[in-house]
Amino acid sequence: MATSNLKHALFCAIITLVVSYPILGFNLVSQGTSVGLEGANPTTVTAVFLAALAVFLFQLFRDQIMSGLGRVPKPALPTTRNMSDATRVRMQNLIILFVVIGAAIWPFLASRGSVDLATLVLIYVMLALGLNVVVGLAGLLDLGYVAFYAVGAYTFALLSQYFGISFWVALPTGALLAALFGLALGFPVLRLRGDYLAIVTLGFGEIIRILLNNWTSLTGGPNGIGGIPDPTLFGMEFGRRVKEEGNISFHDFFGIAYDSTHKIIFLYLIALVLAVMTFFAIRRLMQMPVGRSWEALREDEIAARSLGLSRTGVKLSAFTIGAFFAGFAGTVFASKQGFISPESFVFLESAIILAIVVLGGMGSQFGVILAAIAVTILPELAREFSEYRMLIFGAAMVLMMVWRPQGLLPMRRIHIHLDKPE
Amino acid sequence: MLDAYFLQQLINGLTIGSAYALIAIGYTMVYGIIGMINFAHGEIYMIGAYTALIAITGLAALGVAFLPIVLLVALICAVIVSSSAGWAVERIAYRPVRGRHRLIPLISAIGMSIFLQNYVHLAQGSRNMGFPLLIEGGFRFGAEGDFQTSISYIQITIFITTLICMAGLSWFIAKSRTGRACRAVSQDLGMSSLLGIDTNRIIAATFVIGAALAAVAGLLLGMYYGSIDPLFGFIAGLKAFTAAVLGGIGSIPGAMLGGLILGVSESMTSGYLSGEYKDVVSFGLLILILLFKPTGLLGKPEVEKI
Amino acid sequence: MLEVRELSMRFGGLLAVDQVSLDVQEHEIVSIIGPNGAGKTTVFNCMSGFYKPTGGKILFGDKEIQGTPDYKISRLGLVRTFQHVRLFNRMTVVENLLVAQHRHLNTNLLAGLFKTPGYRKKEQKSLDRAAYWLKRVGLLDLANRDAGNLAYGQQRRLEIARCMVTEPKLLMLDEPAAGLNPAETRELNQLIISLKEDYNVSVVLIEHDMSLVMEISDRINVINQGRPLAKGTPDEIRHNDDVIKAYLGEA
Numbered sequence: 008m009a010t011s012n013l014k015h016a017l018f019c020a021i022i023t024l025v026v027s028y029p030i031l032g033f034n035l036v037s038q039g040t041s042v043g044l045e046g047a048n049p050t051t052v053t054a055v056f057l058a059a060l061a062v063f064l065f066q067l068f069r070d071q072i073m074s075g076l077g078r079v080p081k082p083a084l085p086t087t088r089n090m091s092d093a094t095r096v097r098m099q100n101l102i103i104l105f106v107v108i109g110a111a112i113w114p115f116l117a118s119r120g121s122v123d124l125a126t127l128v129l130i131y132v133m134l135a136l137g138l139n140v141v142v143g144l145a146g147l148l149d150l151g152y153v154a155f156y157a158v159g160a161y162t163f164a165l166l167s168q169y170f171g172i173s174f175w176v177a178l179p180t181g182a183l184l185a186a187l188f189g190l191a192l193g194f195p196v197l198r199l200r201g202d203y204l205a206i207v208t209l210g211f212g213e214i215i216r217i218l219l220n221n222w223t224s225l226t227g228g229p230n231g232i233g234g235i236p237d238p239t240l241f242g243m244e245f246g247r248r249v250k251e252e253g254n255i256s257f258h259d260f261f262g263i264a265y266d267s268t269h270k271i272i273f274l275y276l277i278a279l280v281l282a283v284m285t286f287f288a289i290r291r292l293m294q295m296p297v298g299r300s301w302e303a304l305r306e307d308e309i310a311a312r313s314l315g316l317s318r319t320g321v322k323l324s325a326f327t328i329g330a331f332f333a334g335f336a337g338t339v340f341a342s343k344q345g346f347i348s349p350e351s352f353v354f355l356e357s358a359i360i361l362a363i364v365v366l367g368g369m370g371s372q373f374g375v376i377l378a379a380i381a382v383t384i385l386p387e388l389a390r391e392f393s394e395y396r397m398l399i400f401g402a403a404m405v406l407m408m409v410w411r412p413q414g415l416l417p418m419r420r421i422h423i424h425l426d427k428p429e
Numbered sequence: 430m431l432d433a434y435f436l437q438q439l440i441n442g443l444t445i446g447s448a449y450a451l452i453a454i455g456y457t458m459v460y461g462i463i464g465m466i467n468f469a470h471g472e473i474y475m476i477g478a479y480t481a482l483i484a485i486t487g488l489a490a491l492g493v494a495f496l497p498i499v500l501l502v503a504l505i506c507a508v509i510v511s512s513s514a515g516w517a518v519e520r521i522a523y524r525p526v527r528g529r530h531r532l533i534p535l536i537s538a539i540g541m542s543i544f545l546q547n548y549v550h551l552a553q554g555s556r557n558m559g560f561p562l563l564i565e566g567g568f569r570f571g572a573e574g575d576f577q578t579s580i581s582y583i584q585i586t587i588f589i590t591t592l593i594c595m596a597g598l599s600w601f602i603a604k605s606r607t608g609r610a611c612r613a614v615s616q617d618l619g620m621s622s623l624l625g626i627d628t629n630r631i632i633a634a635t636f637v638i639g640a641a642l643a644a645v646a647g648l649l650l651g652m653y654y655g656s657i658d659p660l661f662g663f664i665a666g667l668k669a670f671t672a673a674v675l676g677g678i679g680s681i682p683g684a685m686l687g688g689l690i691l692g693v694s695e696s697m698t699s700g701y702l703s704g705e706y707k708d709v710v711s712f713g714l715l716i717l718i719l720l721f722k723p724t725g726l727l728g729k730p731e732v733e734k735i
Numbered sequence: 736m737l738e739v740r741e742l743s744m745r746f747g748g749l750l751a752v753d754q755v756s757l758d759v760q761e762h763e764i765v766s767i768i769g770p771n772g773a774g775k776t777t778v779f780n781c782m783s784g785f786y787k788p789t790g791g792k793i794l795f796g797d798k799e800i801q802g803t804p805d806y807k808i809s810r811l812g813l814v815r816t817f818q819h820v821r822l823f824n825r826m827t828v829v830e831n832l833l834v835a836q837h838r839h840l841n842t843n844l845l846a847g848l849f850k851t852p853g854y855r856k857k858e859q860k861s862l863d864r865a866a867y868w869l870k871r872v873g874l875l876d877l878a879n880r881d882a883g884n885l886a887y888g889q890q891r892r893l894e895i896a897r898c899m900v901t902e903p904k905l906l907m908l909d910e911p912a913a914g915l916n917p918a919e920t921r922e923l924n925q926l927i928i929s930l931k932e933d934y935n936v937s938v939v940l941i942e943h944d945m946s947l948v949m950e951i952s953d954r955i956n957v958i959n960q961g962r963p964l965a966k967g968t969p970d971e972i973r974h975n976d977d978v979i980k981a982y983l984g985e986a
Contacts, residue, residue: 044486210712295847296837310821315809398547404540425866
């Protein structure tokens, strides 16, 4: 046993070296048209050897380490288990209420930059909640989710450019159009098995991006579309000067000095309201027959069919509803940026949203919201780490699947009270 | 209709297509055995290309210029590094989640793909690197002044290498002990392990073989395209997967056929429409095939097990 | 009420079911028995719409249903269980029963989102029906447990309850006694008879447990190697030479 362990540990260490040394130990440098080679700095090389050593030691003492880890008591999570269910639900609602009120007051105290970032966080919250329906509840791996986000954003951009349509008209239009796209794309592909579906949605996402990039006459191609209007509040504009005839500007109406943060805060509040709406709408859906059938299909498709659930119908509803919320988020995003281009809708974006759902806990709304906040804010806080962001996301996705596939804050089943039958 | 320009597109398509086929083997074999899409396979191919480039530049720095030696060393390095990476990926990201709910290995694979992409990105930068065309020259035919069809030596190399690899692989699967075990495991994993086949070993072997072939493709396509960057595995991986599905996933001749069809339709799109839309065409092809003939051209129909 | 006429199912070169006929009348328990691999489950899969038979007819009432999609068949009132229990494991016991009643709760999305009184009423009804059946199969106290955490015998009963909340006309049970201990099998016996007697549901049963089959079946169909071998009452089957031969092998 010991010798086979030693052999295996040695093998693993060598593999570590082979995989990391050539890539990390040498740096390719462009020299005009040709390429030169430099040795990496000694710290990197030392790190590579240390990593190999660590792998060796871990594999050698694997059994001991694993059994040691098993003995470490699991950190006791605060449980609400002994609370009655009615109390828990009431507590939960109270907490949500406080958080929402806090979130609504906060922008008036915070800096302009952080409010802007918070708006982005809320957009990601919407996206992640929407994707959570598709991936977490219905169990459909959609890798092209960003396409629906793009549909929402481009709907607003194009409608405002060509027809001068305002944010408030574009918001439902964008979401409905995204949903329609979801329906149209979903209809043919949802018959496919899970892994095929993943790759086909990925393909669709790429196709949409390529089309946006190349249909220059309509979308401006890689240059994107600018001049997307800000939302208005009952016809009041937030710019210094009124752009549209008949409108009045916000600061004139209230007789206060012009401040560009008004607009930022207003957008943030819109995003907050939409995110909260998304949250409650989906929470409600989860307790409705449609939401239960999503989960049923995820758990056992054959059993679901045998009970009269139409596979296509159920999947389509999840796909469409997920797309709808992505369209919402897209419209807000377009309005926040004032400018959009295909670059904002690459596969990486889909991967980030997926990472949020997976890390938070598939199906768990609270988990997904927390993960959206963490994933968007952490790279901003630790800027020196921001280039490692995707590396860490990738690794985290693997580790989560291996060790904790239910996510950081796993989904909790809702307790259903039954009256005792006579 | 068989004019010189058409012929040129056909040749270009067959070249690219045969390289796709080499990558597609990795998808098709892994899918055949454990029924999952190895999303990180494109990255394994990209790592192969990078290793080959590092080896080539390193040898040039050392003053080794004899072409066969350079190619051979680059090939060996690429194959070793990629195979090791393939083995490690299976060990770290797939084996622990094997047999869990089908979403879990898939997400793990995507995570691995993102990780490897950014690993190379961080180590080697995001800029694309010029890849020296070691096999230069070729020959042209057709009337002077008209459009001349040309075949370069690198195209011939790619095509022939692919044929050799495919033949070798087919022989290996058909005749060798490991190959027989591979077939048994892909028929019935549980039964094979009851019969004393070390299924873990066979699955690992599948990953290693797929990775090695991807590394060969990495070297060849690196030279053919003339530059590489950390993202170049991702799209190539998708293309190769499309090829595998097109031909019928699980089938090795299918991968070859699918690769060639895909390569040709892509180069025809580039040649007659626009290079921008070639990805659209290949994704479109993938979607159509999955919708209308999900078993691919040479795949066997699956019966749903209830 | 159900009639299967000369049903055949071919997979590639393999003829799994060859000209099997059977019929089920109202208020009747009919069993299909036969050695392993005889094609019993394939017959079930054709009847429940999972496979499209390559030959023959299936009549439900006077409607031909061969080749009708699975989910539509179950909506007609033909519901089945599976040889290996198929529950929605990560959903609670009561949720399993609510999923099955989606048809009874088929209101539009907005009514549900805003909890209209009409929606609430229907929801309460399906909760009551779920509670009734949970009590009937003795799982009421476990209503909020994850279905995947139940003991095997409980899972079997839950699967039957899940079928019953859809208010089927015909219930198809695929080896319901597999893996149960003798006490549980006896309970199951009672349950199946009660489904017929008290709820007026006809039952088609695939089963290996001969004591169960002989005790509760009104009629029995024997299939061997995909072909019909014999049919009749339990007594007739018990004394049929062909059946004895098929089960014991030729001596």
